Amino acid sequence: MRKTLMAATLAAVAAGLAVQAQADPPFDPKDPKMAPFIAGAKRSGYTFAEPETRAMQDDDFTNPGFLWVEDGKKMWSKAEGKAGKACQDCHGDAEKSMKGVGTVYPRFDPHAGMLLTLEQKINQCRTERMGAAEFKFDSKPYNAIATYVKHQSFGMPIAVQTDGPVAPYFDMGRRLYYERRGMSDIACKHCHEDLAGMHMRTELLSQGMPNGFPQYRLKWQTLGSAQKRIRGCFDEVRAEPYPVDSLENTVLELYATWRANGLRVESPAVRK
Amino acid sequence: MPTPRVKMPATAAKGEIFEVKTTIDHDMESGQRKDKDGKPIPRKIINKFTVTYNGKQVFWSEWASAVSANPYCSFFLTATESGTVEMQWHDDDGQVYATSQKITVA
Numbered sequence A: 001m002r003k004t005l006m007a008a009t010l011a012a013v014a015a016g017l018a019v020q021a022q023a024d025p026p027f028d029p030k031d032p033k034m035a036p037f038i039a040g041a042k043r044s045g046y047t048f049a050e051p052e053t054r055a056m057q058d059d060d061f062t063n064p065g066f067l068w069v070e071d072g073k074k075m076w077s078k079a080e081g082k083a084g085k086a087c088q089d090c091h092g093d094a095e096k097s098m099k100g101v102g103t104v105y106p107r108f109d110p111h112a113g114m115l116l117t118l119e120q121k122i123n124q125c126r127t128e129r130m131g132a133a134e135f136k137f138d139s140k141p142y143n144a145i146a147t148y149v150k151h152q153s154f155g156m157p158i159a160v161q162t163d164g165p166v167a168p169y170f171d172m173g174r175r176l177y178y179e180r181r182g183m184s185d186i187a188c189k190h191c192h193e194d195l196a197g198m199h200m201r202t203e204l205l206s207q208g209m210p211n212g213f214p215q216y217r218l219k220w221q222t223l224g225s226a227q228k229r230i231r232g233c234f235d236e237v238r239a240e241p242y243p244v245d246s247l248e249n250t251v252l253e254l255y256a257t258w259r260a261n262g263l264r265v266e267s268p269a270v271r272k
Numbered sequence B: 001m002p003t004p005r006v007k008m009p010a011t012a013a014k015g016e017i018f019e020v021k022t023t024i025d026h027d028m029e030s031g032q033r034k035d036k037d038g039k040p041i042p043r044k045i046i047n048k049f050t051v052t053y054n055g056k057q058v059f060w061s062e063w064a065s066a067v068s069a070n071p072y073c074s075f076f077l078t079a080t081e082s083g084t085v086e087m088q089w090h091d092d093d094g095q096v097y098a099t100s101q102k103i104t105v106a
Helices: A002-021 A033-038 A053-060 A065-076 A089-090 A118-130 A142-151 A164-177 A188-194 A226-236 A247-259
Strands: A106-111 A113-115 A215-217 A221-222 B004-008 B017-024 B046-053 B056-062 B072-078 B085-091 B096-105
Touching: A065 A089, A065 A142, A065 A215, A065 B004, A065 B072, A106 A164, A113 A118, A113 A247, A118 A142, A142 A221, A164 A247, A226 A247, B004 B085, B004 B096, B017 B046, B017 B085, B046 B072, B056 B072
Parallel strands: none
Antiparallel strands: A106 A113, A215 A221, B004 B017, B017 B072, B046 B056, B046 B085, B085 B096
Protein backbone atom coordinates (compact mmCIF):
# COMPACT_ATOMS: atom_id res chain seq x y z
CA MET A 1 0.00 0.00 0.00
CA ARG A 2 2.74 2.32 1.06
CA LYS A 3 4.73 1.42 -2.04
CA THR A 4 1.81 2.20 -4.31
CA LEU A 5 1.27 5.54 -2.65
CA MET A 6 4.90 6.44 -3.01
CA ALA A 7 4.90 5.35 -6.64
CA ALA A 8 1.82 7.46 -7.23
CA THR A 9 3.48 10.45 -5.56
CA LEU A 10 6.59 10.00 -7.65
CA ALA A 11 4.51 9.74 -10.79
CA ALA A 12 2.71 12.93 -9.84
CA VAL A 13 6.00 14.71 -9.22
CA ALA A 14 7.35 13.49 -12.53
CA ALA A 15 4.19 14.63 -14.28
CA GLY A 16 4.47 18.01 -12.60
CA LEU A 17 8.02 18.39 -13.83
CA ALA A 18 7.02 17.35 -17.31
CA VAL A 19 4.28 19.99 -17.35
CA GLN A 20 6.72 22.65 -16.23
CA ALA A 21 9.25 21.66 -18.88
CA GLN A 22 6.56 21.79 -21.54
CA ALA A 23 5.65 25.32 -20.54
CA ASP A 24 8.90 26.63 -21.99
CA PRO A 25 8.92 27.53 -25.68
CA PRO A 26 10.59 24.78 -27.71
CA PHE A 27 14.20 25.39 -28.59
CA ASP A 28 16.49 23.01 -30.43
CA PRO A 29 19.91 24.49 -31.23
CA LYS A 30 20.24 22.05 -34.15
CA ASP A 31 16.99 23.20 -35.76
CA PRO A 32 18.03 24.96 -39.01
CA LYS A 33 15.25 27.50 -38.45
CA MET A 34 17.04 28.64 -35.30
CA ALA A 35 20.42 29.08 -37.01
CA PRO A 36 19.95 32.80 -37.82
CA PHE A 37 19.19 33.48 -34.16
CA ILE A 38 22.24 31.82 -32.62
CA ALA A 39 25.92 32.76 -32.62
CA GLY A 40 28.02 30.27 -30.68
CA ALA A 41 26.64 30.22 -27.14
CA LYS A 42 24.75 33.46 -27.76
CA ARG A 43 21.01 33.19 -28.22
CA SER A 44 18.75 35.94 -29.49
CA GLY A 45 15.62 36.71 -27.48
CA TYR A 46 13.78 35.13 -30.42
CA THR A 47 14.84 31.68 -29.21
CA PHE A 48 13.28 32.38 -25.80
CA ALA A 49 10.01 33.62 -27.30
CA GLU A 50 6.79 31.66 -27.63
CA PRO A 51 6.17 30.08 -31.07
CA GLU A 52 3.22 32.46 -31.61
CA THR A 53 5.46 35.46 -30.96
CA ARG A 54 8.12 34.08 -33.31
CA ALA A 55 5.48 33.59 -36.02
CA MET A 56 4.38 37.20 -35.59
CA GLN A 57 7.95 38.41 -36.12
CA ASP A 58 8.62 36.08 -39.06
CA ASP A 59 5.85 37.52 -41.23
CA ASP A 60 6.52 41.12 -42.21
CA PHE A 61 2.80 41.65 -42.46
CA THR A 62 1.79 40.44 -39.00
CA ASN A 63 4.86 42.06 -37.40
CA PRO A 64 3.46 45.35 -36.09
CA GLY A 65 6.98 46.80 -36.06
CA PHE A 66 6.70 47.25 -39.80
CA LEU A 67 4.12 49.98 -39.24
CA TRP A 68 7.04 51.99 -37.83
CA VAL A 69 9.37 50.92 -40.65
CA GLU A 70 6.86 52.25 -43.18
CA ASP A 71 6.44 55.50 -41.27
CA GLY A 72 10.21 55.91 -41.12
CA LYS A 73 10.48 55.32 -44.85
CA LYS A 74 8.09 58.20 -45.50
CA MET A 75 10.00 60.44 -43.10
CA TRP A 76 13.31 59.68 -44.81
CA SER A 77 12.41 61.75 -47.88
CA LYS A 78 10.39 64.45 -46.10
CA ALA A 79 12.20 67.80 -45.72
CA GLU A 80 12.06 69.35 -42.25
CA GLY A 81 13.70 72.18 -40.36
CA LYS A 82 15.34 75.47 -41.28
CA ALA A 83 17.83 73.93 -43.72
CA GLY A 84 14.91 72.57 -45.76
CA LYS A 85 16.58 69.19 -45.99
CA ALA A 86 15.40 65.64 -45.69
CA CYS A 87 17.56 62.69 -44.58
CA GLN A 88 17.63 61.65 -48.22
CA ASP A 89 19.26 64.91 -49.39
CA CYS A 90 22.53 64.05 -47.62
CA HIS A 91 22.35 60.29 -47.27
CA GLY A 92 20.67 59.30 -50.56
CA ASP A 93 19.02 55.94 -50.76
CA ALA A 94 18.68 54.55 -47.24
CA GLU A 95 18.76 50.98 -48.49
CA LYS A 96 22.34 51.57 -49.61
CA SER A 97 23.69 54.30 -47.34
CA MET A 98 22.23 52.99 -44.08
CA LYS A 99 23.11 49.34 -44.68
CA GLY A 100 25.28 48.21 -41.78
CA VAL A 101 24.85 51.42 -39.80
CA GLY A 102 22.58 49.70 -37.32
CA THR A 103 25.27 47.14 -36.45
CA VAL A 104 27.81 49.58 -34.98
CA TYR A 105 25.76 51.75 -32.60
CA PRO A 106 26.23 52.82 -29.83
CA ARG A 107 29.52 54.22 -31.16
CA PHE A 108 31.91 57.06 -30.38
CA ASP A 109 31.05 60.14 -32.38
CA PRO A 110 34.16 62.26 -33.01
CA HIS A 111 32.02 65.28 -33.89
CA ALA A 112 30.14 65.21 -30.59
CA GLY A 113 33.16 63.88 -28.69
CA MET A 114 31.05 61.32 -26.90
CA LEU A 115 29.31 57.98 -27.16
CA LEU A 116 26.02 58.15 -29.07
CA THR A 117 23.19 55.70 -29.59
CA LEU A 118 21.57 55.51 -33.00
CA GLU A 119 18.61 57.55 -31.76
CA GLN A 120 20.89 60.20 -30.28
CA LYS A 121 22.84 60.36 -33.55
CA ILE A 122 19.61 60.92 -35.51
CA ASN A 123 18.62 63.72 -33.14
CA GLN A 124 22.10 65.25 -33.53
CA CYS A 125 21.65 65.17 -37.30
CA ARG A 126 18.28 66.87 -36.94
CA THR A 127 19.46 69.73 -34.75
CA GLU A 128 22.82 70.34 -36.41
CA ARG A 129 22.28 69.54 -40.09
CA MET A 130 18.56 69.98 -40.63
CA GLY A 131 17.91 72.81 -38.20
CA ALA A 132 14.95 70.85 -36.92
CA ALA A 133 13.78 70.13 -33.40
CA GLU A 134 14.91 66.95 -31.65
CA PHE A 135 12.45 64.11 -31.62
CA LYS A 136 11.08 63.51 -28.15
CA PHE A 137 12.18 60.25 -26.56
CA ASP A 138 9.81 57.37 -27.31
CA SER A 139 7.61 59.50 -29.59
CA LYS A 140 6.26 57.93 -32.76
CA PRO A 141 8.69 59.68 -35.16
CA TYR A 142 11.64 59.05 -32.81
CA ASN A 143 11.00 55.33 -32.95
CA ALA A 144 9.93 55.26 -36.61
CA ILE A 145 13.07 56.78 -38.12
CA ALA A 146 15.36 54.74 -35.86
CA THR A 147 13.55 51.52 -36.75
CA TYR A 148 13.73 52.32 -40.45
CA VAL A 149 17.47 53.01 -40.27
CA LYS A 150 18.20 49.96 -38.10
CA HIS A 151 16.09 47.73 -40.34
CA GLN A 152 18.45 48.44 -43.25
CA SER A 153 20.98 46.26 -41.42
CA PHE A 154 18.50 43.40 -41.02
CA GLY A 155 20.30 40.06 -40.94
CA MET A 156 23.76 41.57 -40.54
CA PRO A 157 25.80 40.64 -37.45
CA ILE A 158 26.09 43.19 -34.64
CA ALA A 159 29.65 44.55 -34.52
CA VAL A 160 30.08 47.35 -31.97
CA GLN A 161 33.60 48.57 -31.29
CA THR A 162 34.95 48.63 -27.75
CA ASP A 163 38.51 49.86 -28.23
CA GLY A 164 40.06 53.29 -28.76
CA PRO A 165 37.92 56.18 -27.51
CA VAL A 166 35.10 53.76 -26.63
CA ALA A 167 37.22 51.88 -24.07
CA PRO A 168 36.36 54.07 -21.03
CA TYR A 169 32.64 53.88 -21.87
CA PHE A 170 32.90 50.15 -22.30
CA ASP A 171 34.65 49.71 -18.94
CA MET A 172 31.98 51.78 -17.25
CA GLY A 173 29.29 49.75 -18.99
CA ARG A 174 30.84 46.52 -17.76
CA ARG A 175 31.11 47.89 -14.23
CA LEU A 176 27.42 48.85 -14.21
CA TYR A 177 26.41 45.53 -15.74
CA TYR A 178 27.93 43.75 -12.74
CA GLU A 179 26.81 46.28 -10.13
CA ARG A 180 24.04 45.23 -7.74
CA ARG A 181 21.20 47.74 -7.51
CA GLY A 182 17.75 48.33 -6.08
CA MET A 183 15.59 46.55 -3.54
CA SER A 184 16.23 43.16 -5.12
CA ASP A 185 19.95 43.91 -4.89
CA ILE A 186 20.79 42.22 -8.16
CA ALA A 187 22.84 43.16 -11.20
CA CYS A 188 22.09 42.72 -14.91
CA LYS A 189 24.45 39.76 -14.96
CA HIS A 190 22.50 37.75 -12.41
CA CYS A 191 19.52 37.29 -14.70
CA HIS A 192 21.10 37.54 -18.12
CA GLU A 193 24.41 35.72 -17.58
CA ASP A 194 24.10 33.43 -14.57
CA LEU A 195 20.41 32.51 -14.79
CA ALA A 196 19.51 32.90 -18.47
CA GLY A 197 17.17 30.08 -19.49
CA MET A 198 15.82 29.75 -15.95
CA HIS A 199 12.73 31.31 -14.43
CA MET A 200 12.18 34.35 -12.32
CA ARG A 201 8.74 33.42 -11.02
CA THR A 202 6.88 32.72 -14.28
CA GLU A 203 9.25 34.73 -16.41
CA LEU A 204 11.72 32.88 -18.65
CA LEU A 205 14.98 34.82 -18.48
CA SER A 206 16.67 35.52 -21.79
CA GLN A 207 20.33 36.34 -22.30
CA GLY A 208 19.35 39.99 -22.65
CA MET A 209 20.59 40.38 -26.21
CA PRO A 210 19.46 43.72 -27.68
CA ASN A 211 19.87 42.76 -31.34
CA GLY A 212 16.17 43.26 -32.09
CA PHE A 213 15.79 46.87 -30.93
CA PRO A 214 13.86 49.00 -31.63
CA GLN A 215 11.39 46.19 -30.98
CA TYR A 216 7.67 45.70 -30.66
CA ARG A 217 6.75 44.44 -27.20
CA LEU A 218 3.35 42.90 -26.72
CA LYS A 219 3.40 44.02 -23.10
CA TRP A 220 3.94 47.63 -24.20
CA GLN A 221 1.44 47.28 -27.06
CA THR A 222 3.88 49.44 -28.95
CA LEU A 223 7.45 49.67 -30.17
CA GLY A 224 10.33 50.99 -28.09
CA SER A 225 14.07 51.47 -27.88
CA ALA A 226 16.79 49.67 -25.94
CA GLN A 227 17.01 52.69 -23.60
CA LYS A 228 13.37 52.21 -22.67
CA ARG A 229 13.82 48.48 -22.14
CA ILE A 230 16.85 48.92 -19.87
CA ARG A 231 14.82 51.32 -17.74
CA GLY A 232 12.02 48.75 -17.65
CA CYS A 233 14.49 46.11 -16.42
CA PHE A 234 15.56 48.35 -13.53
CA ASP A 235 11.92 48.95 -12.66
CA GLU A 236 11.35 45.20 -12.56
CA VAL A 237 14.19 44.63 -10.10
CA ARG A 238 12.92 47.57 -8.04
CA ALA A 239 15.85 49.84 -8.75
CA GLU A 240 15.55 53.46 -9.78
CA PRO A 241 16.06 53.55 -13.54
CA TYR A 242 18.80 55.80 -14.89
CA PRO A 243 17.41 58.77 -16.83
CA VAL A 244 16.87 58.42 -20.56
CA ASP A 245 20.00 59.12 -22.57
CA SER A 246 22.07 59.46 -19.39
CA LEU A 247 25.66 58.31 -19.54
CA GLU A 248 24.81 55.30 -17.37
CA ASN A 249 21.95 54.12 -19.55
CA THR A 250 23.96 54.66 -22.74
CA VAL A 251 27.04 52.73 -21.57
CA LEU A 252 24.76 49.91 -20.44
CA GLU A 253 23.24 49.84 -23.90
CA LEU A 254 26.79 49.69 -25.29
CA TYR A 255 27.81 46.83 -23.03
CA ALA A 256 24.61 44.88 -23.68
CA THR A 257 24.95 45.41 -27.43
CA TRP A 258 28.58 44.28 -27.34
CA ARG A 259 27.43 41.07 -25.64
CA ALA A 260 25.26 40.49 -28.73
CA ASN A 261 28.17 41.00 -31.17
CA GLY A 262 27.81 38.30 -33.83
CA LEU A 263 24.04 37.93 -33.47
CA ARG A 264 22.07 39.26 -36.41
CA VAL A 265 20.04 42.45 -36.37
CA GLU A 266 16.33 41.56 -36.16
CA SER A 267 14.86 45.05 -35.97
CA PRO A 268 11.96 45.33 -35.65
CA ALA A 269 11.77 42.22 -33.48
CA VAL A 270 8.60 41.12 -31.66
CA ARG A 271 8.86 40.07 -28.04
CA LYS A 272 6.42 39.25 -25.28
CA MET B 1 -3.75 59.44 -39.14
CA PRO B 2 -3.57 55.67 -38.88
CA THR B 3 -2.23 53.83 -41.90
CA PRO B 4 -4.13 50.71 -42.93
CA ARG B 5 -2.20 47.82 -44.45
CA VAL B 6 -3.85 45.13 -46.52
CA LYS B 7 -2.52 41.93 -48.07
CA MET B 8 -4.67 40.06 -50.56
CA PRO B 9 -4.15 38.49 -53.98
CA ALA B 10 -4.44 40.72 -57.06
CA THR B 11 -5.95 37.92 -59.12
CA ALA B 12 -8.10 34.91 -58.30
CA ALA B 13 -10.00 32.19 -60.15
CA LYS B 14 -13.78 32.40 -60.11
CA GLY B 15 -15.15 30.68 -57.03
CA GLU B 16 -11.75 30.63 -55.33
CA ILE B 17 -11.65 31.37 -51.61
CA PHE B 18 -8.91 33.86 -50.80
CA GLU B 19 -7.59 35.31 -47.56
CA VAL B 20 -7.48 39.02 -46.81
CA LYS B 21 -5.09 40.11 -44.08
CA THR B 22 -5.49 43.57 -42.61
CA THR B 23 -3.86 45.63 -39.92
CA ILE B 24 -3.94 49.27 -38.90
CA ASP B 25 -1.81 51.28 -36.50
CA HIS B 26 -4.05 52.51 -33.73
CA ASP B 27 -3.51 52.92 -29.98
CA MET B 28 -6.89 51.39 -29.09
CA GLU B 29 -7.04 53.43 -25.90
CA SER B 30 -9.28 51.23 -23.75
CA GLY B 31 -10.81 53.87 -21.49
CA GLN B 32 -9.64 51.91 -18.44
CA ARG B 33 -6.34 53.69 -17.98
CA LYS B 34 -5.55 56.80 -15.98
CA ASP B 35 -3.07 59.54 -16.80
CA LYS B 36 -0.35 60.88 -14.50
CA ASP B 37 -2.84 63.11 -12.64
CA GLY B 38 -5.17 60.19 -11.99
CA LYS B 39 -7.78 61.30 -14.49
CA PRO B 40 -9.27 58.61 -16.70
CA ILE B 41 -8.06 58.64 -20.32
CA PRO B 42 -11.19 58.62 -22.50
CA ARG B 43 -11.84 55.56 -24.61
CA LYS B 44 -10.74 55.88 -28.23
CA ILE B 45 -10.87 52.64 -30.14
CA ILE B 46 -11.88 51.40 -33.55
CA ASN B 47 -15.33 50.04 -32.72
CA LYS B 48 -16.33 48.65 -36.10
CA PHE B 49 -14.58 47.19 -39.11
CA THR B 50 -16.54 46.75 -42.32
CA VAL B 51 -15.68 45.29 -45.71
CA THR B 52 -17.51 45.73 -48.98
CA TYR B 53 -16.92 43.87 -52.23
CA ASN B 54 -18.12 45.92 -55.20
CA GLY B 55 -20.30 47.95 -52.87
CA LYS B 56 -21.92 44.98 -51.18
CA GLN B 57 -21.11 44.37 -47.53
CA VAL B 58 -19.40 40.99 -47.20
CA PHE B 59 -17.81 41.15 -43.75
CA TRP B 60 -18.08 43.23 -40.65
CA SER B 61 -16.88 43.00 -37.11
CA GLU B 62 -17.60 44.93 -33.92
CA TRP B 63 -14.65 45.55 -31.68
CA ALA B 64 -14.57 46.33 -27.96
CA SER B 65 -12.02 47.79 -25.58
CA ALA B 66 -10.12 44.54 -25.02
CA VAL B 67 -8.89 44.46 -28.63
CA SER B 68 -5.14 45.06 -28.72
CA ALA B 69 -3.34 48.06 -30.18
CA ASN B 70 -2.58 47.90 -33.91
CA PRO B 71 -5.40 45.38 -34.46
CA TYR B 72 -4.87 42.59 -36.95
CA CYS B 73 -7.85 40.98 -38.64
CA SER B 74 -7.91 38.39 -41.38
CA PHE B 75 -10.90 36.85 -43.12
CA PHE B 76 -11.81 34.84 -46.22
CA LEU B 77 -13.81 35.93 -49.24
CA THR B 78 -15.06 34.06 -52.29
CA ALA B 79 -13.95 35.50 -55.61
CA THR B 80 -17.17 36.14 -57.52
CA GLU B 81 -16.32 38.96 -59.91
CA SER B 82 -13.57 41.45 -60.72
CA GLY B 83 -13.78 44.64 -58.75
CA THR B 84 -12.83 46.42 -55.58
CA VAL B 85 -12.65 45.26 -52.00
CA GLU B 86 -13.03 48.24 -49.71
CA MET B 87 -12.23 48.23 -46.01
CA GLN B 88 -13.34 50.77 -43.43
CA TRP B 89 -12.26 51.17 -39.84
CA HIS B 90 -14.68 53.24 -37.74
CA ASP B 91 -13.13 55.19 -34.89
CA ASP B 92 -14.94 56.22 -31.68
CA ASP B 93 -14.48 59.87 -32.60
CA GLY B 94 -16.38 59.40 -35.85
CA GLN B 95 -13.37 59.26 -38.15
CA VAL B 96 -13.36 56.54 -40.78
CA TYR B 97 -10.09 55.18 -42.13
CA ALA B 98 -10.60 53.54 -45.48
CA THR B 99 -8.56 51.72 -48.06
CA SER B 100 -9.34 49.54 -51.04
CA GLN B 101 -7.71 46.97 -53.29
CA LYS B 102 -8.62 45.75 -56.73
CA ILE B 103 -9.00 42.11 -57.61
CA THR B 104 -9.21 40.57 -61.06
CA VAL B 105 -11.28 37.42 -61.29
CA ALA B 106 -10.54 35.27 -64.30
